[in-house]
Amino acid sequence: MPPVTPEAHPLPARIELQDLSLWYGDTQALRSISLTAPERRITALIGPSGCGKSTLLRCLNRMNDLIPGVRLRGVCRVGGVDVQDPAIDVTRLRRRVGMIFQKSNPFPRSVFDNVAFGLRIGGCSGSELEGRVRSALQRAALWDEVKDRLEDHALRLSGGQQQRLCIARAVAVEPEVLLMDEPASALDPVSAARIEDLIRELREAYTILLVTHQMQQAARLSDFTAFIHQGELIELDQTERLFSQPRDPRTEDYVTGRLR
Numbered sequence: 001m002p003p004v005t006p007e008a009h010p011l012p013a014r015i016e017l018q019d020l021s022l023w024y025g026d027t028q029a030l031r032s033i034s035l036t037a038p039e040r041r042i043t044a045l046i047g048p049s050g051c052g053k054s055t056l057l058r059c060l061n062r063m064n065d066l067i068p069g070v071r072l073r074g075v076c077r078v079g080g081v082d083v084q085d086p087a088i089d090v091t092r093l094r095r096r097v098g099m100i101f102q103k104s105n106p107f108p109r110s111v112f113d114n115v116a117f118g119l120r121i122g123g124c125s126g127s128e129l130e131g132r133v134r135s136a137l138q139r140a141a142l143w144d145e146v147k148d149r150l151e152d153h154a155l156r157l158s159g160g161q162q163q164r165l166c167i168a169r170a171v172a173v174e175p176e177v178l179l180m181d182e183p184a185s186a187l188d189p190v191s192a193a194r195i196e197d198l199i200r201e202l203r204e205a206y207t208i209l210l211v212t213h214q215m216q217q218a219a220r221l222s223d224f225t226a227f228i229h230q231g232e233l234i235e236l237d238q239t240e241r242l243f244s245q246p247r248d249p250r251t252e253d254y255v256t257g258r259l260r
Contacts, residue, residue, distance in 0.1 A: 160191025
């Protein structure tokens with residue numbers, strides 16, 4: 001059955017996948033996925049563990065290149081650029097397409113140096129560097145909590161603060177897209193709620209692709225939701241409609257808990 005796609009809408013597409021398939025050796029993980037994720041909107045990816053959600057995210061910033069034996073076929077565009085083009089500068093790509101992982105991964109250095117890391121690589125220094133670090137921490141809703149602790153080791157922060165620090169590090173280099181792989185799943189409820197509030201705010205400036213196992217989180221945060229099962233895109237629609245009136249019985253089974 002071909003995937004169900006949303007009706008035409010006026011938002012320009014920032015992420016476009018066409019017949020995207022991927023193999024880990026002889027094992028096929030993605031099967032001819034085609035979807036669009038519009039600019040400055042949140043598109044949630046839902047589906048059982050191992051269905052290909054995280055693999056799909058990693059296609060967008062070439063993280064799968066780090067895994068031996070991976071083969072990919074199809075088109076994967078960000079802002080109209082084919083990210084699989086052999087001539088593309090992967091370092092610059094990863095600055096355009098930031099990624100937030102399930103478990104926070106601050107660098108073993110100070111709070112300031114974590115956020116400044118990518119900026120320094122880009123040649124930023126002095127007062128401009130300080131201003132952009134502050135701006136990134138403010139956008140990550142962390143500045144007020146760490147402004148007097150910028151030289152502290154990042155691992156001294158709480159788990160929720162470390163995750164927001166990683167978000168600040170990603171937005172500091174002014175990406176166009178944020179890929180979020182279950183960014184709140186390892187946090188306590190209060191910290192998770194703060195991350196959700198932050199994601200809502202970030203939608204104003206970034207195109208966000210969000211992997212989540214929580215149906216309620218997808219319903220709360222996303223504008224569009226894609227259901228993936230066994231590497232196949234089953235259905236993509238506006239979130240409210242996908243949860244209330246799914247068009248594919250497999251989607252209905254999953255969102256109601258009958259399919260796991």
